[in-house]
Amino acid sequence: MADKIATRESYGKALAEFGAKYENLVVLDADLAAATKTGTFKKAFPDRFFNCGIAENNMIDVAVGLALSGKIPFASSFAMFAAGRSFEQVRNSIGYAHTNVKIGATHAGITVGEDGATHQCNEDIALMRTIPGMTILNPADDTEARLAVEAAIKMDGPCYLRFGRMAVPVLFGADYRFEIGKGVKLAEGTDVSLIATGIEVEQALAARELLAAEGISASVVNIHTIKPLDEALVVAEAQKTGCVVTCEEHSIIGGLGGAVAECLSEKCPVPVLRIGVQDVFGRSGPAKELVSYFGLDAAAIAAKAKAAVALKK
Amino acid sequence: MDKQRKTELAEIARRVRVGIIEAVYSAQSGHPGGSLSIADVLTYLYFEEMNVDPAKQDDPNRDRFVLSKGHCAPGLYSVLAQRGYIPVEDLKTFRKTTSYLQGHPDRKHTPGVEMTSGSLGQGVSVAAGMALAAKIDNADRRVYAILGDGESEEGQVWEAAMFAGHYHLDNLCFILDLNGLQIDGSLDQVMDPRPHDEKFRAFGWNVITVNAHDFDELEAAFKAARACKGKPTIIIQNSVKGKGVSFMENDCGWHGKAPNTEQYEIAMKDLGER
Numbered sequence: 001m002a003d004k005i006a007t008r009e010s011y012g013k014a015l016a017e018f019g020a021k022y023e024n025l026v027v028l029d030a031d032l033a034a035a036t037k038t039g040t041f042k043k044a045f046p047d048r049f050f051n052c053g054i055a056e057n058n059m060i061d062v063a064v065g066l067a068l069s070g071k072i073p074f075a076s077s078f079a080m081f082a083a084g085r086s087f088e089q090v091r092n093s094i095g096y097a098h099t100n101v102k103i104g105a106t107h108a109g110i111t112v113g114e115d116g117a118t119h120q121c122n123e124d125i126a127l128m129r130t131i132p133g134m135t136i137l138n139p140a141d142d143t144e145a146r147l148a149v150e151a152a153i154k155m156d157g158p159c160y161l162r163f164g165r166m167a168v169p170v171l172f173g174a175d176y177r178f179e180i181g182k183g184v185k186l187a188e189g190t191d192v193s194l195i196a197t198g199i200e201v202e203q204a205l206a207a208r209e210l211l212a213a214e215g216i217s218a219s220v221v222n223i224h225t226i227k228p229l230d231e232a233l234v235v236a237e238a239q240k241t242g243c244v245v246t247c248e249e250h251s252i253i254g255g256l257g258g259a260v261a262e263c264l265s266e267k268c269p270v271p272v273l274r275i276g277v278q279d280v281f282g283r284s285g286p287a288k289e290l291v292s293y294f295g296l297d298a299a300a301i302a303a304k305a306k307a308a309v310a311l312k313k
Numbered sequence: 314m315d316k317q318r319k320t321e322l323a324e325i326a327r328r329v330r331v332g333i334i335e336a337v338y339s340a341q342s343g344h345p346g347g348s349l350s351i352a353d354v355l356t357y358l359y360f361e362e363m364n365v366d367p368a369k370q371d372d373p374n375r376d377r378f379v380l381s382k383g384h385c386a387p388g389l390y391s392v393l394a395q396r397g398y399i400p401v402e403d404l405k406t407f408r409k410t411t412s413y414l415q416g417h418p419d420r421k422h423t424p425g426v427e428m429t430s431g432s433l434g435q436g437v438s439v440a441a442g443m444a445l446a447a448k449i450d451n452a453d454r455r456v457y458a459i460l461g462d463g464e465s466e467e468g469q470v471w472e473a474a475m476f477a478g479h480y481h482l483d484n485l486c487f488i489l490d491l492n493g494l495q496i497d498g499s500l501d502q503v504m505d506p507r508p509h510d511e512k513f514r515a516f517g518w519n520v521i522t523v524n525a526h527d528f529d530e531l532e533a534a535f536k537a538a539r540a541c542k543g544k545p546t547i548i549i550q551n552s553v554k555g556k557g558v559s560f561m562e563n564d565c566g567w568h569g570k571a572p573n574t575e576q577y578e579i580a581m582k583d584l585g586e587r
Contacts, residue, residue: 026449050445050480058438058472065442065456068420068428070373071449073442089435089469097420097429 004167008106010145012037016044036076036106056081060089067100079105083124095131109249111166113287120282126254128160136226138162140201141171147178166287183230189219193237200247206298238268243308252276271311326356332391340408346567348388350492350552355392367397379428381436382461383417398425434467444485459488463495465506477545478517485545492554494565519544525552
């Protein structure tokens with residue numbers, strides 16, 4: 001595959017690219033432009049970039065005021081602060097007020113790496129999922145991140161976009177189609193369905209190879225839109241293979257695993273096992289090592305898939 | 314201000330107060346005290362100061378108003394009713410299950426309500442964002458927000474103050490309703506955020522202090538706010554919580570309580586309706 005690139009880099013590039021096409025696009029940051037990569041947009045459109053300083057709650061509501069005045073604001077910070085610290089601003093002034101604000105949350109999950117648990121947000125998807133009307137996009141690579149940014153610009157209403165710090169391979173080519181709310185079937189399989197999101201899509205594809213070597217046929221589905229969930233695709237997969245493993249770089253509570261389990265328990269009860277950060281906080285370490293340490297790598301997914309298949313009997 | 318106009322505004326403000334009492338009495342809940350303390354400044358904003366028109370609610374260049382102290386929704390709804398955005402009789406549906414007049418302002422369903430509010434400290438930041446948008450557009454519209462003195466204990470108010478000062482949002486005008494009382498008691502008993510003037514000046518604001526119940530002083534303050542370039546303005550209005558209803562004045566017990574029938578009759582008499 002091509003070079004690796006972190007989806008936060010893709011986010012910054014996409015903002016700068018679409019800044020030319022969408023003149024109402026404005027970008028806010030909270031003293032993290034060098035890290036969230038909104039600095040790339042700032043360089044291209046200095047008059048439409050506003051640093052809010054280290055004051056995320058004000059930034060979120062300033063974005064609301066801009067949205068109510070016809071702008072399309074992207075409010076950017078680390079997921080921990082955008083979704084965590086400012087949850088109530090997001091809930092009341094973006095969610096309940098239903099304002100057209102896009103939250104660009106970078107440094108999601110444990111692949112923040114060495115900064116450790118205070119900055120590793122494994123709870124943001126769970127928090128955002130509880131807000132009525134919130135769209136949640138979690139792109140897997142550079143291609144998808146770019147398309148997610150444009151889809152967010154084009155849709156009207158609240159949208160939470162989740163990006164990572166760690167460089168990840170480019171999985172999808174120029175012909176890749178992206179539609180909010182539509183999952184993407186990446187590989188066929190008959191024994192187990194691996195339903196993955198974000199950086200775990202790469203791990204799920206690798207796990208499929210490991211499983212194939214052992215004679216187990218796994219399908220792989222990419223769920224880039226966690227809300228609204230593509231329930232039709234999830235149910236179709238469960239019906240076809242009879243068991244599911246969800247894969248996400250997020251707590252096993254309330255994220256993709258929660259969403260899929262809630263859907264299938266009501267519409268097609270089958271074994272659902274969850275790959276994700278267990279009910280624990282993160283820790284410091286090189287990002288790639290942490291992926292294995294927290295049981296998110298291809299080997300862990302393959303082991304979980306075998307356990308899921310065994311549960312079918 | 315000429316005498317006749319002042320008399321007209323006083324009459325509108327009286328009707329706004331009557332609407333506040335009608336709404337809270339009908340709902341048997343709500344926040345009369347802080348609504349009554351801002352009745353005069355709301356009247357001034359909607360009938361003198363702001364470029365707003367119920368017939369042109371989508372005009373992109375209208376002035377914007379945010380009630381950051383959203384619990385004073387009865388005050389906002391009542392002035393919107395007087396200005397022709399909603400029927401006066403709808404005030405009696407306030408807080409009822411099927412009514413569009415929610416306990417706190419809901420922008421999605423209420424004509425004239427620019428922003429949903431109620432969670433304190435957020436409306437001021439939204440107003441700052443609206444003012445920034447006007448600057449980006451190089452438009453001359455202005456943005457106003459009323460915040461409470463108790464609300465100013467929220468840290469986000471000072472984040473907004475820092476932001477608006479930093480970006481020199483001289484099209485932004487806050488009105489601080491300094492009635493000295495919050496739910497649990499007086500400011501000095503609960504948590505004293507004063508002095509506001511020195512704090513806002515330190516963040517780069519133009520500060521004006523007025524008597525909240527004097528239209529001449531309000532007029533002078535809003536004119537001075539318009540004239541001030543390069544800085545946002547805050548008008549600190551010294552107000553009487555419960556203003557106009559004898560037994561509610563300066564009593565924090567009437568922050569969030571509805572009058573009973575007997576008290577309602579006294580209030581209506583105080584407001585010249587009986």
